[in-house]
Amino acid sequence: MFLGVDVGTGGTRAILVDRDGRVVVSEACEHQPIHSAEIGWAEQDPDDWWHAAKTAIGGVMRWARENGKAVESVGLTGQMHGCVMLDADGKVLRPALIWCDQRTQPQCDWLNETIGYERMIELTCNPALPNFTLTKLLWVREHQPEIFAKIAHVLCPKDYVRYKLTGEYAIDMQEASGTLLLDVTYRRWSTEVAAAAGIPMSWLPSLFEGPEVCGRILPEASSVTGLAAGTPVVAGAGDQGAGAVGMGILEPGSVSATIGTSGVVFAATAAPTKDAHGRLHTFCHAAPGIWHVMGVTNGAGLSFRYFRDTFTPQLGYDDLTALAAKVPAGSDGMLWVPYLFGERTPHLDPDARAAFIGVTASHTLGHFVRAVLEGVAFSLKDTFTLFEELAIPVEKIRLGGGGARGPLWRQIQADVYNHSVELLEAEEGGAFGAALLAGTGVNAWPSVQAACAATIRAAAVIPPTSAAAMQAAYPRYRRIYPALKGVFQA
Structure with a gap:
């Protein structure tokens, strides 16, 4: 063990x-x-x-x-x-x-x-x-x-x-x-x-x-x-x-989108790839001899938890997503920007603030919940937009964290990214990757790559179903940050 x-x-x-x-x-x-x-x-x-x-x-x-x-x-x-x-x-x-x-x-x-x-x-x-x-x-x-x-x-x-x-x-x-x-x-x-x-x-x-x-x-x-x-x-x-190891993200073209308290889009690279503007992080990979780039949303899963704890503490996450599932893609025009702790990618702005935009009297609790889920996915799509700008390939996207466990949030991600997403048989997060590194260290496997090949298996592929609505909403989401920049500064 x-x-x-x-x-x-x-x-x-x-x-x-x-x-x-x-x-x-x-x-x-x-x-x-x-x-x-x-x-x-x-x-x-x-x-x-x-x-x-x-x-x-x-x-x-x-x-x-x-x-x-x-x-x-x-x-x-x-x-x-x-x-x-x-x-x-x-x-x-x-x-x-x-x-x-x-x-x-x-x-x-x-x-x-x-x-x-x-x-x-x-x-x-x-x-x-x-x-x-x-x-x-x-x-x-x-x-x-x-x-x-x-x-x-x-x-x-x-x-x-x-x-x-x-x-x-x-x-x-x-x-x-x-x-x-x-x-x-x-x-x-x-x-x-x-x-x-x-x-x-x-x-x-x-x-x-x-x-x-x-x-x-x-x-x-x-x-x-x-x-x-x-x-x-x-x-x-x-x-x-460690989460990337646990999801087998080791080769160029392999990408993970993980929603925990924060949200991360992570791509393996054969060499250190730098963004001159610093909007992406370039780090050493956990596997020797390779690197990775990643974009980070500070308030990803935190957005959902904050909303529940603040406004509907009597309801569970499943209750809330059930309400959101009844709302059409695009939340009937409501948008959420998840900047509860400022924002890293792509804005590098600790003073950015979260907001609901486009609220009307016809919006329901389900609309608010779906807007939160979509807003977090839009914030992660900002990283995919940078990958395209920097010619970082995206061939397969594997989902991890809380965003992979609920059927609605993973479908929203496929639609927002406009790309099929993969689920793994057992998505156990960073602890699983840490265990694989531990086994590699005592020669249970000859390399991290061999450990992943022996233990990680895809379980399902989810294609986009409402990509057009999400692609129409994304440019509106992108206009919110410039409009609000500086509003909350003294």
Whole structure:
């Protein structure tokens, strides 16, 4: 068995996967809600992730003991870009600023002035954005210098859990690509960026490829998780990198569209492909020797959750989608722009705001719900539009996350993308990809590509049925952001 652990935003999930790619058991533990002291702020307690990881891992390990199964190796994945700051003793100095925190635009502006916008993309393949780890460090330096002075180690969320499991300060290439401190082209830390930003290289964890073993379970971690001391732990990947492995997105032309809290369109590339305007992220792939590009919508599944929790907490998601299914494609002219936490692709605007547009007295609850589902799909289509502009091929699209589980949302995606979409037999997200990386690391498969070929199977293909209505609505959606830009700024 191979253990995959996903330290997400809402909770941590652990799964056991066998060599046939079957998920034999899964356990999850929710995290405490995101703390947001001010608009645009988002923080979590790293030790809450560790508590959830212990609970989830402990649950699957009880099943393993009861069924006489052994875990050969462990792979980690999780929410990307978070900034965990530790002192010299490995103690957490403050709550982590996580991926959706938007407070650091002034630090982005400082980086662009100090290093230069074009030079930053040349060095890291990405622009300075509030989501990235480096900008969060710079915010702490400016606003909490007493904490900054005590920093000895900087980790991302899943890598803090790894530290608690193994005692190692380590990170994988794919996750490190989202820190704004990695030379993505050459798969090494950028000494130029670190020096310009005033970040000591000693703070940065050791770099590994996704399937490389980078640590082993400590006796004290064994006692609280049930994992055997000495079990190998591989580097793994950030949630999008591991999710792409779990969906077999490894060759040019293969693309995934995943809707979780955020939404991501992810395409594998044989070489680092840079967007000169920084609208797409270019990262190292979790598989050695290849890269990927991706566009990100900050408020994808978050839009649906926000709507339900705020306006219809008494109804479940299935109840709401049943109402939306009665509404025609295009929501009778209503549109939703999902900028609840600003927006990354394609606008790079932390001040963008969400909105319903075109509301009339004849619209029903079902219209609002369908507009949310369509608006999220339109925001992901913006990335496909950029792929076309940059000649990035799209031959097959595989759906993942919550957007793949409901028949209405996956049909909406096929219609909005104007392309058939594939569903997998078992779409298990990042935890599954992390487990495949773990198996590759102990030679259960000779490569990540071989692991995917042995375990991932398509289950269905969904063609577009209402593409004309969605293609007519998309240009109207595209006009909303320019019309609203700056309206909500002081």
